[in-house]
Amino acid sequence: YRNALVVAEFALALVLLIGAGLLLRSFVALNSVDSGVKSSGVLTMSVSLPQSKYPSGGMWQRFYEPALERIQAAPGVRAVGMIKLLPLQNWGSNGDFAIEGRPPTEPGQAPFAESRDVSPGYFRAMGIPIVRGRDVFAQDSATSLPVVMINDALARKYFQGQDPIGQKIQWDGWRTIVGVAGSIHQAGLDQAPLPELYFPAAQRPGSIAGMTLVISSNVEPTSLTRAIESAIHSVDPSQPVFGVKTMERVVSDSLSSQRLYVWLLGVFAAIALILASAGIYGVMSYLVTRRTQEFGVRMALGASASDILRMVLRQSLMLIAVGVAIGLVGAFAVTRVLTNFLFGVKPTDLLTFGTVSMVLVIVALIATYLPALRATKVDPMVALRYE
Numbered sequence: 001y002r003n004a005l006v007v008a009e010f011a012l013a014l015v016l017l018i019g020a021g022l023l024l025r026s027f028v029a030l031n032s033v034d035s036g037v038k039s040s041g042v043l044t045m046s047v048s049l050p051q052s053k054y055p056s057g058g059m060w061q062r063f064y065e066p067a068l069e070r071i072q073a074a075p076g077v078r079a080v081g082m083i084k085l086l087p088l089q090n091w092g093s094n095g096d097f098a099i100e101g102r103p104p105t106e107p108g109q110a111p112f113a114e115s116r117d118v119s120p121g122y123f124r125a126m127g128i129p130i131v132r133g134r135d136v137f138a139q140d141s142a143t144s145l146p147v148v149m150i151n152d153a154l155a156r157k158y159f160q161g162q163d164p165i166g167q168k169i170q171w172d173g174w175r176t177i178v179g180v181a182g183s184i185h186q187a188g189l190d191q192a193p194l195p196e197l198y199f200p201a202a203q204r205p206g207s208i209a210g211m212t213l214v215i216s217s218n219v220e221p222t223s224l225t226r227a228i229e230s231a232i233h234s235v236d237p238s239q240p241v242f243g244v245k246t247m248e249r250v251v252s253d254s255l256s257s258q259r260l261y262v263w264l265l266g267v268f269a270a271i272a273l274i275l276a277s278a279g280i281y282g283v284m285s286y287l288v289t290r291r292t293q294e295f296g297v298r299m300a301l302g303a304s305a306s307d308i309l310r311m312v313l314r315q316s317l318m319l320i321a322v323g324v325a326i327g328l329v330g331a332f333a334v335t336r337v338l339t340n341f342l343f344g345v346k347p348t349d350l351l352t353f354g355t356v357s358m359v360l361v362i363v364a365l366i367a368t369y370l371p372a373l374r375a376t377k378v379d380p381m382v383a384l385r386y387e
Contacts, residue, residue, distance in 0.1 A: 010323025038127025081122030
């Protein structure tokens with residue numbers, strides 16, 4: 001019964017440790033992903049303009065444009081822009097669009113993309129490169145030619161072998177493509193970049209009541225909070241800001257669920273490891289106590305301390321081997337459940353399985369060594385009188 005309990009504890013500990021190891025490797029892989037944006041030195045904060053105070057047609061001219069100009073003039077600000085629905089924190093709007101000159105598509109087969117409204121300076125503030133064409137300009141106003149920018153994920157998917165610059169798409173009317181921006185992991189670091197459309201905010205006055213400011217700085221970004229709030233209040237003293245975060249915090253928060261999975265499974269795995277180690281220590285201590293007389297007889301007949309030590313360790317290794325074998329079989333079956341939670345690592349990753357198994361065996365041998373060492377110090381004359 002005791003041996004079976006130790007084997008079960010080791011098997012369970014191995015399954016949990018392998019699961020925690022896979023999640024940890026996945027988390028490390030996610031942290032190494034280039035999000036496509038510059039997170040260091042970037043501050044974000046949101047504003048929401050009341051419709052009653054700012055009719056749709058006046059939001060850009062009366063608030064956003066002068067606010068951006070005054071923030072740009074603040075000491076320490078390198079670049080400032082704004083976007084509706086900050087990537088890695090919010091999903092954008094999405095929908096079908098048409099490309100001029102192409103035949104009508106079957107239902108459900110039309111080009112599909114995320115969409116966001118941006119101001120001049122947004123791509124520079126976020127460190128997103130313009131890989132072709134131009135950026136959004138201040139001249140892209142409500143009365144100028146309707147234009148749109150796309151990301152290179154959309155260019156690769158829908159303009160294979162073609163130059164998209166100058167071509168037109170239909171979204172809220174026909175718009176001319178003027179630039180291609182680098183792709184970012186806007187839906188999360190574990191998601192591939194999606195096709196995306198960027199509209200000049202000034203050309204879509206009805207959709208920019210709520211926007212997020214993005215400020216790239218030459219100093220510690222949070223130190224600019226008060227200066228930026230003052231710049232905003234100089235335009236509208238009653239306009240609050242909210243959601244003040246560094247972009248590093250936004251990226252970190254996008255990994256919060258993966259971080260929680262690693263932490264929870266790691267805690268359970270550590271508890272299981274402690275119980276398994278305590279279990280094998282207790283069983284081996286009990287066996288050494290029960291076999292004290294036997295050890296004394298063996299030593300009286302010429303067995304050395306190393307012989308006794310090998311005998312105890314051999315019995316312990318048999319329990320460990322059975323526990324590890326059962327645990328590996330269980331882990332190969334159970335870790336498939338983690339497939340949807342893993343990134344950059346397979347649920348049957350041999351490196352994780354082998355490393356965790358080795359660590360567990362080493363911990364178990366350490367737990368066995370103390371009672372085994374005690375067995376080697378048995379005095380044969382005392383042991384022969386032991387009852």
